[in-house]
Amino acid sequence: xxxxxxxxxxxxxIVKSPASTSRGRRTRAALLQAGHEAFxxxxxxxxxxDDVCVRAGVSHGTFYTYFGxxxxxxxxxxxxxxxxxxxxxxxxxxxSADPYARIEAAxxxxxxxxxxxxxxxxxxxxxxxxxGRFGRLLLELREVFVRRGxxxxxxxxxxxxxxxxxxxxxxxxxxxxxxxHFAHVWLDLGEQAAEETAVDHLTRLWARAIGLTDAxxxxxxxxxx
Amino acid sequence: xxxxxxxxxxxxxIVKSPASTSRGRRTRAALLQAGHEAFxxxxxxxxxxDDVCVRAGVSHGTFYTYFGxxxxxxxxxxxxxxxxxxxxxxxxxxxSADPYARIEAAxxxxxxxxxxxxxxxxxxxxxxxxxGRFGRLLLELREVFVRRGxxxxxxxxxxxxxxxxxxxxxxxxxxxxxxxHFAHVWLDLGEQAAEETAVDHLTRLWARAIGLTDAxxxxxxxxxx
Amino acid sequence: xxxxxxxxxxxxxIVKSPASTSRGRRTRAALLQAGHEAFxxxxxxxxxxDDVCVRAGVSHGTFYTYFGxxxxxxxxxxxxxxxxxxxxxxxxxxxSADPYARIEAAxxxxxxxxxxxxxxxxxxxxxxxxxGRFGRLLLELREVFVRRGxxxxxxxxxxxxxxxxxxxxxxxxxxxxxxxHFAHVWLDLGEQAAEETAVDHLTRLWARAIGLTDAxxxxxxxxxx
Amino acid sequence: xxxxxxxxxxxxxIVKSPASTSRGRRTRAALLQAGHEAFxxxxxxxxxxDDVCVRAGVSHGTFYTYFGxxxxxxxxxxxxxxxxxxxxxxxxxxxSADPYARIEAAxxxxxxxxxxxxxxxxxxxxxxxxxGRFGRLLLELREVFVRRGxxxxxxxxxxxxxxxxxxxxxxxxxxxxxxxHFAHVWLDLGEQAAEETAVDHLTRLWARAIGLTDAxxxxxxxxxx
DNA sequence: CATGAATGAGCTTTCATTCAT
DNA sequence: GATGAATGAAAGCTCATTCAT
Numbered sequence: 001x002x003x004x005x006x007x008x009x010x011x012x013x014i015v016k017s018p019a020s021t022s023r024g025r026r027t028r029a030a031l032l033q034a035g036h037e038a039f040x041x042x043x044x045x046x047x048x049x050d051d052v053c054v055r056a057g058v059s060h061g062t063f064y065t066y067f068g069x070x071x072x073x074x075x076x077x078x079x080x081x082x083x084x085x086x087x088x089x090x091x092x093x094x095x096s097a098d099p100y101a102r103i104e105a106a107x108x109x110x111x112x113x114x115x116x117x118x119x120x121x122x123x124x125x126x127x128x129x130x131x132g133r134f135g136r137l138l139l140e141l142r143e144v145f146v147r148r149g150x151x152x153x154x155x156x157x158x159x160x161x162x163x164x165x166x167x168x169x170x171x172x173x174x175x176x177x178x179x180x181h182f183a184h185v186w187l188d189l190g191e192q193a194a195e196e197t198a199v200d201h202l203t204r205l206w207a208r209a210i211g212l213t214d215a216x217x218x219x220x221x222x223x224x225x
Numbered sequence: 226x227x228x229x230x231x232x233x234x235x236x237x238x239i240v241k242s243p244a245s246t247s248r249g250r251r252t253r254a255a256l257l258q259a260g261h262e263a264f265x266x267x268x269x270x271x272x273x274x275d276d277v278c279v280r281a282g283v284s285h286g287t288f289y290t291y292f293g294x295x296x297x298x299x300x301x302x303x304x305x306x307x308x309x310x311x312x313x314x315x316x317x318x319x320x321s322a323d324p325y326a327r328i329e330a331a332x333x334x335x336x337x338x339x340x341x342x343x344x345x346x347x348x349x350x351x352x353x354x355x356x357g358r359f360g361r362l363l364l365e366l367r368e369v370f371v372r373r374g375x376x377x378x379x380x381x382x383x384x385x386x387x388x389x390x391x392x393x394x395x396x397x398x399x400x401x402x403x404x405x406h407f408a409h410v411w412l413d414l415g416e417q418a419a420e421e422t423a424v425d426h427l428t429r430l431w432a433r434a435i436g437l438t439d440a441x442x443x444x445x446x447x448x449x450x
Numbered sequence: 451x452x453x454x455x456x457x458x459x460x461x462x463x464i465v466k467s468p469a470s471t472s473r474g475r476r477t478r479a480a481l482l483q484a485g486h487e488a489f490x491x492x493x494x495x496x497x498x499x500d501d502v503c504v505r506a507g508v509s510h511g512t513f514y515t516y517f518g519x520x521x522x523x524x525x526x527x528x529x530x531x532x533x534x535x536x537x538x539x540x541x542x543x544x545x546s547a548d549p550y551a552r553i554e555a556a557x558x559x560x561x562x563x564x565x566x567x568x569x570x571x572x573x574x575x576x577x578x579x580x581x582g583r584f585g586r587l588l589l590e591l592r593e594v595f596v597r598r599g600x601x602x603x604x605x606x607x608x609x610x611x612x613x614x615x616x617x618x619x620x621x622x623x624x625x626x627x628x629x630x631h632f633a634h635v636w637l638d639l640g641e642q643a644a645e646e647t648a649v650d651h652l653t654r655l656w657a658r659a660i661g662l663t664d665a666x667x668x669x670x671x672x673x674x675x
Numbered sequence: 676x677x678x679x680x681x682x683x684x685x686x687x688x689i690v691k692s693p694a695s696t697s698r699g700r701r702t703r704a705a706l707l708q709a710g711h712e713a714f715x716x717x718x719x720x721x722x723x724x725d726d727v728c729v730r731a732g733v734s735h736g737t738f739y740t741y742f743g744x745x746x747x748x749x750x751x752x753x754x755x756x757x758x759x760x761x762x763x764x765x766x767x768x769x770x771s772a773d774p775y776a777r778i779e780a781a782x783x784x785x786x787x788x789x790x791x792x793x794x795x796x797x798x799x800x801x802x803x804x805x806x807g808r809f810g811r812l813l814l815e816l817r818e819v820f821v822r823r824g825x826x827x828x829x830x831x832x833x834x835x836x837x838x839x840x841x842x843x844x845x846x847x848x849x850x851x852x853x854x855x856h857f858a859h860v861w862l863d864l865g866e867q868a869a870e871e872t873a874v875d876h877l878t879r880l881w882a883r884a885i886g887l888t889d890a891x892x893x894x895x896x897x898x899x900x
Numbered sequence: 901c902a903t904g905a906a907t908g909a910g911c912t913t914t915c916a917t918t919c920a921t
Numbered sequence: 922g923a924t925g926a927a928t929g930a931a932a933g934c935t936c937a938t939t940c941a942t
Contacts, residue, residue: 023942024905032912043351045270048932055255126268126351139414161427164447170426173408181402189364193395201395204388206922249922274916284924414916473921474926493801494872495720502740507926512916576718576801584905611878620868620876624857631852639814643845654838655884699901724937734903755933 016068028066030056032080033059035073039120042125044074074127078134081117082141089115089144092099099161099212104203107179108153111199114183122184145180146172163211175206233275253291255281257305260298269299269352299352303359306342307366313338314369324386324437329428330332332379332404335370336424339408347409371397378435388436402430456506469516480506494524494577501504510602520599521637524577531567532591534572538563549611549662554653556602557629560595561649564633572634595630596622602627603660613661705742706730707755708853710748711718715794719749719802749802754810755814756792764819765787774887781827782854785820786874789858797859820855821847828885842898850881 019028034055038047049070067073084135088109093179096102114121124138149172156162179202185191259281263272274295278285292298313334321327339346349363373398381387404427409417411423469478484505488497503510504514517523531539538559546552564571574588599622629652635641636648713722715884727736742748759805763784763826799813824847831837854877860866861873 021904021942027905045351050935051930058905060933061907061909061935063903063906069933073275122350125357126270135414142410166429167422167426170422171430173410173416174403174430177406177410178403181406182399185398185402185913187368189360193397196303197392197395201392203397204391205396205399208388208436209430209434211433246922248910252922273914286919286924286926290922295916392936469926471921471925477926495801499913500911509925510912511915511928512926515926519912534695534777572800575797576720585864594862616879617872617876620872623860623866624853624876624880627856627860628849628853631856634850635817635848635852639810645934646843647842651842651849654841655846655849658838658886659880660883661883696901702901723935735937736903736905736940737901740901745937 013155016066031063031066032076036077041121042122044080049092077125078137081120085113085117085141086144099156100207103207107202107206108199110179111183114180115187118184118188145176149176166210175209252283256291257301261302264302264348266285269348303349303362306345310338311369324381328432332427333424334403336408339405340412343409343413344351370401374401385438391435400434477508481513481516482526486527489527489573494573528587530651531570535563535567536594549606553657558649560629564630565637568634568638572659595626599626613640613663616660627661702733706741709752711752714752714798719798753799753812756795758789760792761819774831775882778882782877783874785854786858788860789855793859793863820851824851836887841885850884
């Protein structure tokens with residue numbers, strides 16, 4: 001599969017220092033890590049450059065050796081996160097031939113991918129910086145998942161396994177949003193639920209929503225009569 | 226119906242001025258309105274007191290006659306928005322006896338309620354105030370919708386119209402999240418879709434997801450055979 | 451005489467505050483005065499915003515109520531100085547009919563005008579800010595004096611009182627520069643000289659340089675023989 | 676001829692490295708050259724150590740192997756420039772016996788000497804170093820030219836070729852300033868003029884100003900009558 | 901000698917908040 | 922009530938200088 005995600009908007013950030021020595025690379029990595037944590041904990045706006053520096057154990061002067069601004073740092077953190085999520089979304093696409101099992105596997109991956117980075121990805125909207133760079137990044141990222149969902153649905157429709165009346169893109173946005181949103185509520189806002197239960201519900205709802213008949217182990221009593 | 230929403234976190238805001246005169250009431254209203262717009266357009270952190278004052282046509286000194294801080298202003302704006310959304314969620318609950326039509330009506334209301342305030346409500350999570358007051362407010366607000374959804378599902382389950390295996394709360398969170406999230410993508414991020422199509426899809430997905438049999442106008446070809 | 455000096459380059463500075471109240475006007479004036487003195491004493495680059503504020507007796511926050519930056523402040527100081535010098539150059543142009551006396555009067559004015567503002571005007575070249583705004587301002591200012599000098603010489607040439615072979619503009623630049631430069635050496639660098647002696651020498655040199663015959667009270671001994 | 680210029684203020688600069696190896700000498704020279712160019716182009720304050728290092732192709736750490744500070748570097752650049760100008764002023768003092776030709780030759784040298792270094796020399800006044808070291812350096816440099824001019828004038832006066840009423844020092848300052856100032860206007864500020872025309876005018880003005888009779892090829896018409 | 905990472909003093913600028921008028 | 926001048930804490934960022942490698 002070709003790289004759908006261009007990331008051009010982030011990649012063009014001027015990298016201030018190539019961090020040629022190993023010590024430099026370590027410092028740079030420490031700042032990235034510290035930034036990742038700080039953003040995650042306090043949100044884009046609340047993070048001060050100094051917070052990141054203290055956490056990384058360097059002076060604020062050093063920060064500017066590696067990054068030109070908070071935005072530049074966030075850009076790199078974002079790029080890493082997006083790359084990670086993209087990678088996560090690809091893994092194991094192969095999987096089973098059973099549509100329901102495929103959806104379940106996809107949902108589990110989906111949930112875990114968002115779970116790991118939900119806070120930061122949500123922050124993309126907050127970190128919107130005039131030019132909307134991060135907003136666009138988020139759109140690109142979502143697009144990856146939306147396309148995957150839409151493609152899957154289309155295939156099922158062609159196979160006669162899903163309701164052909166559903167608009168693939170719209171449906172993918174809605175059901176994908178269900179998973180993304182649940183990941184947020186579950187992990188960021190502390191809604192209690194076991195992963196198994198969550199994946200089970202998400203999958204059942206998703207499968208039945210698109211009309212995947214086998215997805216309905218439940219038969220109305222009177223129907224069974 | 227009792228007020229589910231306690232809003233304790235908002236109610237304890239010190240109201241600096243009762244705005245006893247009519248001139249005072251007008252100024253106060255202008256500031257609230259200006260704050261609402263400014264927050265919506267630029268986000269909590271990006272809004273400066275001065276922006277609000279300029280928009281309201283008053284000097285920045287006057288601001289403090291009515292509100293003790295930016296947070297206090299946001300608190301009142303938030304309270305108003307939450308009240309509005311709460312009201313919106315109540316309207317027309319009566320409605321039809323047909324479960325599918327009830328879900329459709331609820332989704333339309335749900336979508337419109339979030340559509341009107343999506344940006345601001347999302348900001349609740351972003352408005353870091355140390356004590357997480359607004360985060361809690363958002364939880365309370367979502368709880369209203371979650372409960373409504375869970376109650377509805379439970380009723381359908383009791384009537385044998387929905388899959389009894391589904392956890393009502395978890396399901397309501399997931400499907401409610403689908404609508405809330407779509408409202409955001411649709412209105413804040415500019416995904417193109419007609420309201421009718423959106424409501425139709427949301428309703429179909431929701432109804433079928435919970436196993437509402439009548440919700441499936443689609444029957445697999447081979448099944449029909 | 452029409453205003454030769456456009457000053458467009460300075461006038462387009464955005465004035466941050468109209469200083470509507472009398473207190474505001476006083477503060478603004480104090481900052482301008484303090485800036486004038488500070489620039490004069492320490493040079494453009496060496497002056498810190500805080501130096502100006504301390505001298506004016508206001509906090510540095512207040513500075514930004516009236517001026518957007520050090521450059522903006524310097525712009526206004528410069529504008530005032532240029533206006534003053536321009537005014538000084540105009541006064542008493544009328545004067546005597548005797549060419550020598552006219553040159554003497556002009557030189558005295560010239561010397562005094564530069565004496566009062568020499569340091570600051572020289573600073574225009576130092577304060578060059580990328581766009582060369584102040585550099586241009588200095589050129590405009592010098593042009594006023596150059597034109598005056600060139601016009602005067604041309605008139606004398608037409609009357610047959612000055613060497614017609616001299617290029618008026620070039621000559622005016624050179625002789626004007628002599629006065630300007632001497633003002634600098636005399637007042638900024640502390641070269642000792644009485645004003646009378648200085649004016650007398652400058653005038654004698656100037657007059658004789660352009661060939662004004664009457665300017666030569668000195669006759670070579672052997673010529674007199 | 677004895678060294679008039681003491682340069683005590685510069686000589687006391689601590690030379691951090693004698694640059695004993697040939698590699699060291701090359702690096703040192705590169706930094707000096709780079710500093711010269713950088714100061715000339717951007718001015719003392721605007722030049723950062725890093726600019727100089729980049730231009731010289733060395734790391735900024737290396738800078739401190741050879742120079743203790745920006746001021747120290749400027750000191751050496753200044754010393755070199757002053758030495759150069761001093762040398763230039765000496766060359767060809769021999770020359771013709773004709774006073775007018777001697778003045779012309781001196782002016783040409785003078786103009787060229789200033790032309791080559793005008794920017795840097797002007798910077799001496801701008802390079803505020805607390806102790807005014809460079810200001811003094813400039814005074815010393817000017818003194819060389821002033822003395823030469825004053826001596827020349829005195830000789831002419833003794834020979835009865837120049838107005839004995841003129842104060843030699845004051846006159847030398849004024850006429851020397853005329854040349855120095857013109858060099859600045861001509862080369863730094865871009866006033867258009869051919870060197871020949873410039874030298875011709877400067878010489879004619881200078882010669883006639885001091886009353887050198889032969890300098891006046893121009894005779895008033897009516898006098899000729 | 902050369903390197904470049906690290907440091908931190910020092911400056912600019914913003915903006916919520918106070919208060920005299 | 923309304924005004925807007927004044928304040929200063931809190932950031933952001935720069936750059937001369939040091940020092941371990």
